[in-house]
Amino acid sequence: MSDAIELSDRYLAIRVRPQTGIFDVIDDAGRRVIAEAAIGVVLADGIALSTRGRVVRMGRAETVDDVLGSGSALTGRVEFAGEIDVEMSITAYDEQTFVVLSCRLHNGSPGPIRVARFDVLEGARLDLGFPPSTWRFYKHGWQSWSPTLVLDCAGEDLEVTPPVFAPGTQPEAKEGRFLSEMMTAIVSPEPRQGIVAGFVTAGDQMSQLWLDREGGTLTAASYADGTMVPPGGWLSSERLLIEPTRTPLESMERYGDALGRSMAARTSSEVVTGWCSWYYYWQGVTEDAVLANVEELRRKGRYALPLEYVQIDDGWQAEIGDWLEVNDKFPHGLKRLVEQVHRAGFKAGLWLAPFLMGEKSRVWKERPEWAVEYRPGKPFVAMQNWGQNCYALDLTRPEVIDWLKSVFRTVCGHWGFDYVKIDFIYAGAVDGLRHDPEITRAQAYRRGLDVIREAVGERFILGCGNPMGASIGLIDGARISPDVAPSWHPPGEAREASRNRMSAPSVLNAIRNSITRWWMHGRLWQNDPDCLLVRDSETALTPAEAQTLATVIAMSGGMVLDSDDLTRLSEERRVWLSMLLPACGKAARPLDLFESDIPRLVELQCGSHRILAIFNWDERAANINVPLSTDSVQVFDAWSRRDLGGHTGVIGLVVLPHGCRLLAFRPINGESQPDRRDVPPLFRWPG
Ligand code: 9PG
Numbered sequence: 231m232s233d234a235i236e237l238s239d240r241y242l243a244i245r246v247r248p249q250t251g252i253f254d255v256i257d258d259a260g261r262r263v264i265a266e267a268a269i270g271v272v273l274a275d276g277i278a279l280s281t282r283g284r285v286v287r288m289g290r291a292e293t294v295d296d297v298l299g300s301g302s303a304l305t306g307r308v309e310f311a312g313e314i315d316v317e318m319s320i321t322a323y324d325e326q327t328f329v330v331l332s333c334r335l336h337n338g339s340p341g342p343i344r345v346a347r348f349d350v351l352e353g354a355r356l357d358l359g360f361p362p363s364t365w366r367f368y369k370h371g372w373q374s375w376s377p378t379l380v381l382d383c384a385g386e387d388l389e390v391t392p393p394v395f396a397p398g399t400q401p402e403a404k405e406g407r408f409l410s411e412m413m414t415a416i417v418s419p420e421p422r423q424g425i426v427a428g429f430v431t432a433g434d435q436m437s438q439l440w441l442d443r444e445g446g447t448l449t450a451a452s453y454a455d456g457t458m459v460p461p462g463g464w465l466s467s468e469r470l471l472i473e474p475t476r477t478p479l480e481s482m483e484r485y486g487d488a489l490g491r492s493m494a495a496r497t498s499s500e501v502v503t504g505w506c507s508w509y510y511y512w513q514g515v516t517e518d519a520v521l522a523n524v525e526e527l528r529r530k531g532r533y534a535l536p537l538e539y540v541q542i543d544d545g546w547q548a549e550i551g552d553w554l555e556v557n558d559k560f561p562h563g564l565k566r567l568v569e570q571v572h573r574a575g576f577k578a579g580l581w582l583a584p585f586l587m588g589e590k591s592r593v594w595k596e597r598p599e600w601a602v603e604y605r606p607g608k609p610f611v612a613m614q615n616w617g618q619n620c621y622a623l624d625l626t627r628p629e630v631i632d633w634l635k636s637v638f639r640t641v642c643g644h645w646g647f648d649y650v651k652i653d654f655i656y657a658g659a660v661d662g663l664r665h666d667p668e669i670t671r672a673q674a675y676r677r678g679l680d681v682i683r684e685a686v687g688e689r690f691i692l693g694c695g696n697p698m699g700a701s702i703g704l705i706d707g708a709r710i711s712p713d714v715a716p717s718w719h720p721p722g723e724a725r726e727a728s729r730n731r732m733s734a735p736s737v738l739n740a741i742r743n744s745i746t747r748w749w750m751h752g753r754l755w756q757n758d759p760d761c762l763l764v765r766d767s768e769t770a771l772t773p774a775e776a777q778t779l780a781t782v783i784a785m786s787g788g789m790v791l792d793s794d795d796l797t798r799l800s801e802e803r804r805v806w807l808s809m810l811l812p813a814c815g816k817a818a819r820p821l822d823l824f825e826s827d828i829p830r831l832v833e834l835q836c837g838s839h840r841i842l843a844i845f846n847w848d849e850r851a852a853n854i855n856v857p858l859s860t861d862s863v864q865v866f867d868a869w870s871r872r873d874l875g876g877h878t879g880v881i882g883l884v885v886l887p888h889g890c891r892l893l894a895f896r897p898i899n900g901e902s903q904p905d906r907r908d909v910p911p912l913f914r915w916p917g
Contacts, residue, residue: 235288237304237320241327242474244304244320248288251281251308253320255329257474263425264448264472267354269318269333274344274456279316280352284308286318297491298330298430299323313339327484328473330430334466337459344456347399348467351439351450356425358418362446366824367408368415368482371743372396373656373697374709377732378746380824381408383443389730393613393654396436396671396697398661399453406443412699413485414439415478416448417824424474424824426481430492431468432699436659436672455661455670479749479819486753493702495754501813502649502690502707502756502789504539504579509714509761509793510768513616515545516559517567519795526796528574535804536811537792539649539690540571541579550588550620553637568646579649579690580641584634585658585678586613586620593633594621600630602662612657622657625678626666634678638685650686652705653694655679672700679704692758692789698750707756707789711743712736714760714779714793716769718888737763737775738847738888741782745829748786751817757788762810764803765794774889777806777869781843781890784810784912785832787817809912818843831856839896839915841868846885854891855882861897868892868912 234245238256246253255264268282286306294303301323308316315336322329331350337343358365365383376394381387387408396411413428427450429437435452442449452467459465471488475481490497505523507515524540546564548555556563564580571578587594587601594601601609601621612622623630641647659675669677675697682691683704693705701708713735715721720734732739744759751757762783763769764776771779783790790813799807818841820829832843846852857880865874865881869892874881876898883891894915 235304237291237302237322239301239322239324242322242329244322244329246286246288246304246306246320248286248306251284251286255472255474261423261474262357263423263474264351265355265357268352269316269331270349270352271316271333271335272346272349274346279310279314281308281316281318282353294321298488299325301326313337314343326488327481328426328471328488330469330471332467332469334464335459336464337461340461342461343459345454345459345465346456347454348452349449350452350467350470351427351448354448356416356441356446356448358416358423358425359421360418362441362443364418364420366417366419367441368410368746368823369408370410370413370698372411374693374695375712375733376411377712377739378743379732379828380746383408383441388732390733393656393695394733396438396661399436399438399455401438401440401449401451404442407440408443409438409440412437414441415482416441417478419824422476424476424478424481426471426473426475426478426485428471428485428489429468429699430471430485430488432489432493432672432702433676434672435468435670436697436700437468453670457670458668478824479821482749483753486749489699490702490753493699493754495702496704496706497752497755498706499815501787501815502539502791503537503811503813504541504791505537505796506541506543506761506791506793507545508543508581509716509763510765510795511545513545514559515542517562520567521570523796524571524574524576527576530804535796535808537576539577539579541581541649541651541791542567543581543651544583544653546580547582549591550583550586550616550618551591551593553582553584554640564645572646577648578646579651579692580645580647581651581653582637582641583620583654583657584637584652584682585623585625585655587623588616588618588620590618600624600627602660602664604662606663610660610662612660613654620654620657622660622662623678624664625658625674626664626669631677631681634681635685638682642686642689647689649690649692650682651692651694652682655693655696659697659700672697675700676704693755694758698754702754705755707758708750708754709758709760710747710750710788711740711760714740714763716763716765716771718771718775737771737779741779742828744782744786744788745820745832746823748817748820751787752815757786757817758791759783759786759788761791761793762807763793764799764806766800766803767798772888774886778845778888778890780806780810781892784814784910785818785834785841785843787813787815789813810910812908812910814909814913834913836894836909836913839894841892841894841913843890843892844883844885845890846887849887851887852885853882854885855880856893858895861899863895864898866894866916868894871916873916
């Protein structure tokens, strides 16, 4: 088109059509992967402004140099009623395979304007070859416990309920509409063509993307939550990355890199290991139980059970909200207990739910005004648990911030904890009325995280029940999955109903997310795939199921926390746990993410060799043929420690129900590289 203005590099091009207010994204093969996209702003009073059909005044391309690299940016402006300007900005980076889009609004009117959301992509038509009903949609959940998986676009989206979705800002559910939080990947298997789209900044606005099957259109919304723009003022959306791709796994990893870099993620090559009280003792945890496990760890020593942290979970506190008082199961208080943990040679961790106030707590009785409200005078119930309503704390109140500071200063400074697990923290980001109305959910939430970070200094913070994007840069580890449980399926649940209960505690629900959120690990934080349960009594897990859980945790590259009564572990099961230690810290790739309901093939490069986990999610044993390279390879069975000899082309395996096989491969005639010693024993080549 003659009047089009193009911004391009060797990977892709964006073509803006200034006469009609729309743009296309074209990949390196010339395919118009996104066609006729517009940019929109929805005001709080419901008025929707769109660039579609409007004339755009284009600015000159300018050079940029930011955390994502150097490149050039193009801007274009549309004026509405002579009073409001909507400006789009498109950046192409010289060394990056993606573009980044954002938009902002200028209020040239004499009065304030409130913005509900920015549609950084509006009505963007995707062309991935075959029709949308053949596509696969990566649905990313809002917080730790929210299901994250690939859906078949011929079917329908999942139904999710609070607290696992972002309340208040859901687009209307419709047949053929698929929703994802912050990012998504959409792949057409035939021809293999896809797109990764996700926000690379997330500190100010929550964001969502949705695909409408009819028309194959993608929308990307960045929620300003009604923020007021004063006359003469500007307000910006978060920044959206778009990458056309034929290798979606690599593109998702690159998105993770860009997101982590833009948000100044806290990452470390040292992965946390430890023991956690929750999945054996539950709320019945006692001082004696903790000490018995510490003693067992000390007796076994650094070689037999090399765990670093001892983490006390829910069950120590006087009440939800009364964090400076213990209950009578901890008669000597926590300061002395931490000293005992330290003296035994371990670091100490503590669970809290710092953004909740239970109605039985003293803090609620004394400070009811600290709750977020859903209507004036009505406190917002963020959770019903522990036999009570628990209200969301209003993190825009200076008194709340001061109180949080003193809680965490006491926990770390006075009691001596080295690690905090802050749980149910989505409560800081609920959609309600706050003391400071000019603050978005993401900003309120980050105020709470900021003060906790300030109070604990460089100590380790594990987020749990955390909204994902807005946590980056402030926490060190993040739970990326629903809870495990000592059972494969959620207790007492009919299998058929499980599609809409993917957040209920169960091994299957936990490992689904631990596999599908691999790309976050080491880029945004350390992934916490939740605890390993290896016990062979007081569990409904079969040996095969327990070994599958251990394999997924090992392959996640993330934190390794065991939650059993260590004093009662059989020697065989103690060995299963120590096979995972020290943790290797590298996340394995789910090779068939876009082909299977739950990936069956997860791969990790280990220096001298390649490790492949092969899972059987069925209720029956399966014969699985694993394709190999045409050159012959030597095969080693990691769990049974058996040499399986040389193989070429394919290897046939029997895999137990819910079980897995973990194989190591290396070229028979290949150059022998030195074996890596920084991987856990389970991943090492023998000899
Ligand atoms: C302690 C637990 C453990 C666990 C956390 C979190 O929806 N719910 O009622 C619900 C209850 C508990 C829960 C998640 C959801 O688990 O993930 O590791 O710390 O709290 O209470």
